[in-house]
Structures are given as structure tokens and as C-alpha cells.
Amino acid sequence: MRIDVITIFPEYLEPLNVSLVGKARARGQLDVRIHNLRDWTHDRHNTVDDSPFGGGPGMVMKPEPWGEALDAVTAEAGEQLPVLVVPTPSGLPFTQELAVELSERPWLVFTPARYEGIDRRVIEEYGDRFDVREVSIGDYVLAGGEAPVLVIVEAVARLLPGVLGNAESHRDDSFAPGAMADLLEGPVYTKPPVWREREVPEVLLSGHHGKVARFRRDEAFRRTTANRPDLIERCDPAALDKLDRKL
Ligand code: 6GU
Numbered sequence: 001m002r003i004d005v006i007t008i009f010p011e012y013l014e015p016l017n018v019s020l021v022g023k024a025r026a027r028g029q030l031d032v033r034i035h036n037l038r039d040w041t042h043d044r045h046n047t048v049d050d051s052p053f054g055g056g057p058g059m060v061m062k063p064e065p066w067g068e069a070l071d072a073v074t075a076e077a078g079e080q081l082p083v084l085v086v087p088t089p090s091g092l093p094f095t096q097e098l099a100v101e102l103s104e105r106p107w108l109v110f111t112p113a114r115y116e117g118i119d120r121r122v123i124e125e126y127g128d129r130f131d132v133r134e135v136s137i138g139d140y141v142l143a144g145g146e147a148p149v150l151v152i153v154e155a156v157a158r159l160l161p162g163v164l165g166n167a168e169s170h171r172d173d174s175f176a177p178g179a180m181a182d183l184l185e186g187p188v189y190t191k192p193p194v195w196r197e198r199e200v201p202e203v204l205l206s207g208h209h210g211k212v213a214r215f216r217r218d219e220a221f222r223r224t225t226a227n228r229p230d231l232i233e234r235c236d237p238a239a240l241d242k243l244d245r246k247l
Contacts (some may be wrong), residue, residue, distance in 0.1 A: 001103075001160060002031045004082075005094055005110045006069045008048055010034045012146040021154055024163045033073075033154075040068035049115050058116040066111065066122045073109060074130070082107040084132045085152065087145030088117060091134035094152060096175035098135065102152070103159035105131075110152070112145025181239035184228060186219030214247045 005013055013034045016022065024030040050060035074082055082169065083105050092098070102108060107177040109130075126132055137148045158164050170176055174184045189200040203215045224231050 002107045040065045054095045062116040078139040084130045087148035091136040099155040161198040181243045183220035183224045
């Protein structure tokens with residue numbers, strides 16, 4: 001998969017050299033290219049923003065540098081149609097379902113903005129040529145889209161074939177489609193069996209696979225009820241039933 005990021009803070013994307021994403025890059029599974037938006041400005045101050053038409057607070061990112069940058073970065077778009085991912089608190093919620101969809105595309109281009117966002121005409125211009133997704137990572141406001149790019153790239157990269165050591169490891173992920181009837185994952189334990197007088201639940205040491213599965217399902221249900229009652233309400237009762245009948 002190829003990923004391009006156009007930003008005024010290339011240093012902000014340095015974590016993409018580390019850990020899972022960094023290793024995927026080193027192995028050639030991910031081709032990540034970071035671009036400085038200011039390379040496509042032509043004035044002495046490398047201006048990328050201006051005051052909003054209609055008035056109001058803050059600044060808006062000018063369309064010209066984005067247009068030049070996107071034209072240059074996407075110039076080789078042959079039959080490989082890039083997905084243009086535009087991080088914005090006004091976008092569609094980023095979900096595991098969208099992560100899966102993006103992981104199946106060969107090329108993602110990210111346009112993280114600062115200030116009050118990018119001049120709307122840029123999104124319209126490229127919406128006519130590419131698949132554009134305006135995406136929000138949650139109901140809070142960040143100062144820019146760079147942190148959301150880190151979030152989205154990590155969620156997508158771990159789904160690429162061969163990136164996670166064990167393909168089974170995302171089968172039971174919280175939010176994995178069809179996982180545990182869409183419950184959150186329960187608690188996990190490792191050695192030692194007793195730590196500071198705290199014991200690992202006995203059933204997990206029992207070797208009884210059926211009892212272990214039931215324990216995990218009960219804990220998942222308990223945790224989901226406590227932390228995300230909205231997921232219980234949305235939960236398909238038939239899926240819970242089916243899970244129960246397997247145990
Ligand atoms: Cl994608 N951008 C910004 N600036 N704030 C956010 C966000 C994105 N998602 C949630 N808050």
C-alpha cells in the first residue's frame with residue numbers, strides 16, 4: 001500500500017518510522033511518503049493560510065498550495081485511484097469498518113489541516129476525480145489533522161496482510177466485524193499466576209476451553225455494559241444468542 005501525507009508539520013509524522021508501521025515500511029509492505037505543503041508555496045513567507053471570507057475567527061488554508069501539492073502527488077494516478085482522506089472534526093466517524101475498507105485500497109492520500117480547515121473548493125475539486133473521505137476520529141477538537149493521520153494509518157496498517165505476525169490476532173478485536181457479537185474485549189492476564197497477592201482467575205488456568213470461552217464472553221459483556229452501554233443497545237440479540245449457543 002502507498003500512503004502520501006501532505007502537511008505543514010512533517011516532523012509530526014515521525015512516529016510513522018516506529019513500531020508496527022515503521023517495520024511494515026522497512027519490510028516494503030508500506031510505502032509512506034511525507035510532503036511539506038510549503039514546498040508548493042511561491043511567496044517569501046510560504047503562506048498557507050488567510051482570513052475567512054464572511055468574517056469570523058481563525059484562518060483558513062488557501063486552496064492554491066493544496067491544489068499544486070495534490071496535483072503533484074497524484075500525478076501518477078493511472079488506474080490506481082487514490083482515496084483522499086481529509087481529517088476533520090466535521091467528518092464521518094472513523095470506525096473499524098472504514099479501517100477495513102481503506103486497508104483494501106492500494107493508495108491513500110492524507111491532507112491534515114491546521115487552523116479552521118481547508119478552503120471547501122479543494123475538497124470539491126478532488127471529489128470529482130478521486131474517492132474523497134472526510135473523517136473524524138471522535139467527538140473532541142484537536143488543533144490539527146496530523147494526530148488523526150497517525151491514528152488512521154496505524155488502524156489501517158495493522159490490517160494489511162503480513163503486517164501483524166498472527167492473522168488470528170485481529171479476529172477478536174473489539175469492533176472487528178462479527179467479533180464476540182460486537183462486545184468490547186475483556187481483561188487479559190499473563191504470568192506470574194500470582195502477583196502482589198492478586199490471582200489470575202482460576203478458570204483461565206483450568207485448560208477447559210469451553211469454560212474459558214464463557215468466562216471471556218461474560219467479562220466482555222460486563223465491560224461493554226459498564227463502558228459502552230450504547231453498544232449493548234445496538235447489539236443484535238441473535239448474535240449474542242449464537243455466541244451463547246457456541247459455549
Ligand atoms: Cl480528524 N481533526 C481535528 N482537528 N480534530 C478532530 C478530528 C480531526 N477528529 C476529532 N477531532
